[in-house]
Every structure is written in structure tokens, then in C-alpha cells.
Amino acid sequence: MSFLDRINENNVWHPEHFRHWVVDGCRVGRIRHDLVPQLRKLGDTFVIEDDAVHLHPRFTTFSSRSAAMDDVLRRLEEDGIVKGRRSAAQAAQAAAAATRRDAGCRARTRSSTPWRP
Numbered sequence: 001m002s003f004l005d006r007i008n009e010n011n012v013w014h015p016e017h018f019r020h021w022v023v024d025g026c027r028v029g030r031i032r033h034d035l036v037p038q039l040r041k042l043g044d045t046f047v048i049e050d051d052a053v054h055l056h057p058r059f060t061t062f063s064s065r066s067a068a069m070d071d072v073l074r075r076l077e078e079d080g081i082v083k084g085r086r087s088a089a090q091a092a093q094a095a096a097a098a099t100r101r102d103a104g105c106r107a108r109t110r111s112s113t114p115w116r117p
Contacts, residue, residue: 020052023065027052038081042072 018030047054076082
């Protein structure tokens with residue numbers, strides 16, 4: 001296998017396979033299109049559009065967003081979609097909103113962020 005073949009084999013980033021992940025108007029990441037059907041089953045936690053998934057605007061505080069996402073991740077873990085979730089929460093916030101009161105977009109666990117070797 002040539003070096004270029006190896007690079008092509010490992011180049012798995014395809015932006016067209018993702019939607020924007022938006023919290024309080026801040027783009028905070030991306031969500032795979034193939035995860036959207038599972039998110040639709042979770043009730044009204046999300047507002048799902050063709051090009052973006054928004055955390056429902058009723059979650060206005062850091063703690064309400066964190067609780068909502070913890071529930072989502074727990075349910076996805078029960079369904080076998082998220083594996084090896086740890087309970088160590090980390091604050092995630094948008095830099096532009098950092099000066100606002102309760103500016104954090106949500107807490108996330110390290111297991112909700114994919115790791116690729």
C-alpha cells in the first residue's frame with residue numbers, strides 16, 4: 001500500500017455527512033445525519049432542520065441545557081448508540097457568549113466527543 005493510499009484510507013472527514021449543532025444561536029459543533037432519526041425519537045429536546053439541529057430554545061440556562069443533554073446521552077447509551085460514557089462533565093461554552101450571565105451552552109461528558117486514534 002502506498003503512502004497516498006494510506007492517507008486516503010484514513011481521510012474519513014466528509015462535511016456533507018453532518019448538520020450544524022446549534023445552542024442558543026451559537027454553532028457549537030456538528031451532528032451526523034444518521035443520528036437525526038434517533039434524536040427525533042427523543043421528543044421535543046431538539047428542533048431539527050434540514051441543515052442544523054438546535055437544542056430547544058426553552059433550555060435557557062447552563063443547568064437546564066446540561067440536564068437535557070445528560071438525559072439525551074443516557075437514552076442514547078441505553079439504545080447502544082453511545083458507548084463507554086463517563087460521568088466526568090466538562091463545561092462547554094461559546095467564546096462570544098462568555099461574558100453573558102450563565103453563558104455556557106451546555107456541559108458535555110468526554111464520552112460525548114468521539115475519539116479517533
